[in-house]
Amino acid sequence: MYKINFITFGCKVNHYETECMKSLFREASYEITEELTEADAVIINSCTVTSSGDSRALAALRKTRAALPDAVIAMTGCYPQANREEAAKLSEADIIAGTKSRAHIVELVGDCLENRTRIVELSDYSAEDIFEPLKCTRFDSNTRAFVKIQDGCNQFCSYCMIPFARGRCRSKPVDVLREEIRAIAENGVKEIVLSGINLAFYGREWGLDLADAAELCAETEGIERIRLGSLEPEMMSEELLRRLKALPQFCPQFHLSLQSGCERTLKAMNRKYTAEEYLALTERIRSIFPDCSFTTDVMVGFPQETDDDHAESVEFIRRIGFAKVHVFRYSRRKGTRADKMDGQVPESVKTLRWQEMTAAADETREKYLSSLVGKTVPVLFERENSTEFHRGYAPDYTLIKISRKNPEKSLRNRIISVIIEEYGHDCCIGSAVPAPPSTFRS
Structure with a gap:
């Protein structure tokens, strides 16, 4: 063997x-x-x-x-x-x-x-390519399963190689997805994370959308949580949000890809929304999901980005109040439009801007975590941290820890209500309560 x-x-x-x-x-x-x-x-x-x-x-x-x-x-x-x-x-x-x-x-x-x-x-992608017939029902973790339902991208952002590495948008057929989700549930997995390269484009070739995939998961016995991967803001319609709201299993954590909070930079990146449109979307989502969280990715040092552009982006991060931000430096990619742009930002300046943006992101994360103190949330426990803590995640994807008083006892793959008593650098700490799990919604 x-x-x-x-x-x-x-x-x-x-x-x-x-x-x-x-x-x-x-x-x-x-x-x-x-x-x-x-x-x-x-x-x-x-x-x-x-x-x-x-x-x-x-x-x-x-x-x-x-x-x-x-x-x-x-x-x-x-x-x-x-x-x-x-x-x-x-x-x-x-x-x-x-x-x-x-x-x-x-x-x-x-x-x-x-x-x-x-x-x-190695071969090129073509417009006729279909979704690759891969599926998985067994995962190293038996609490959460990431399920790829979409591949490819049609957006061609000026900095990105992904359309060349993944081809055009295409979706997993509904029947194949149904069979895969059912098998995953039978293996004891309680949480499904729907994932894709450009996830919000799921099902467009058949007149479907992301809500159809989420509803399919919700209909599957044994699936108690449904979460979404990274999303393109311009594809989040009012109808989609309302359909997601109707699903008790849906976890209201939205990873809305931002890249920059500066209007000028977004246009140079060939992003398909403005900063004000992004802000309006977050406000609309909050009106539907009062206890939601927002996470995102932000780039610093894009070609021709000025100090004022950067400052505008930093202020936008604070304005939204993200629960978590992945900050990264612009990286030149041969074959992209951005690689040929004038005004490439020196690495030393990128590093300073990364530090400033990261500091702002840390501020918003601390503010968000502190706002959770006193709330009772349902936590899906995944693993223990040595003999000290049980670790799991709330529906908003906040890491929650509770004291592990009995090292021999595991809470893995159980959903338990926890009252949040304090927050740390990257998590909240609380105690288990006997009440049944809430829906984490107002």
Whole structure:
């Protein structure tokens, strides 16, 4: 029996696809090993959103080859798909496959193990491509499952390589999704996180939308929570929000991709909304979900961004009051429009702006966490932290800890009401209460 190890970089979609590949290898009688030195084969599932993502994947490839000179190593994912010529030259990899070959990955690895012939399988996306037939019902965590229901992007933001790495928007068929969710529930998973590259475009080719996928999950026995991945703000209609509100299982945490709070920068990025439209959306969502939280991604140092532009973006972050912000520096990507723009911002300036934006994000997070003190929320517990705490998440995706008085007792995969008594740097701390879980809504 061959042993195989997986190294995954990037977003939740990538991690879902790794779990799907694990399922394929298990079905083919491979043993999944967490110990790299035991592996006969290694799959590196790469990310190419930023240049640092490329660097991490390539460093992992070199390190793995040095540690396992005789193993079969496959480089898959977004990096080889978006950088086909460079990827094909990676001598450390025995298999180069992008984002189109996962359904055949077992066959590719098997051929390479038997014949020791190098394989490069890369091809362009076309408008006729359909959703890749991958599914997963077994996850390393048995409390929450990330389920990919959408792939590709039609937006072509000026800084982004993803349309080249993932192709155009396409959706998982409803019947396939129904079968997958049912199997996941039968394995004891209580929370589904619907994920995609451009999730809010789900089902558009069939006249459906994201609410149809959420409603399907809600109809599945055993699913007690439904959460959404990253969303494009311009696709969140009033009807969609009202349909989500009608689902008792829906968790009102909205990760609305922002990128910048500056009007001028948003236009240069080719984003499809203005800052004022984004603000109006958050106000509308709050009117429907009074206890919701907002999280987001923000970029600093975009080409031609001035100090005033940056200050406008920082102030916008404070104005929204995000529960959490992922702040990152603009990264030049060859082949994008932004890479050719004049006015590239020096790295030293990017670093200063990152520090300022991060400080503002920390302020809004502390303010949000402090607002939760005194509330009682239902918490889905996932794991223990040593012998000190039980850890889980409220519907708004706040990390909640309660004292683990009995180290032998686990609350894993249970939903328990917790009264929040204090907050820390990145979590809230409370005590379990005997009352049944609330809906976390006013």
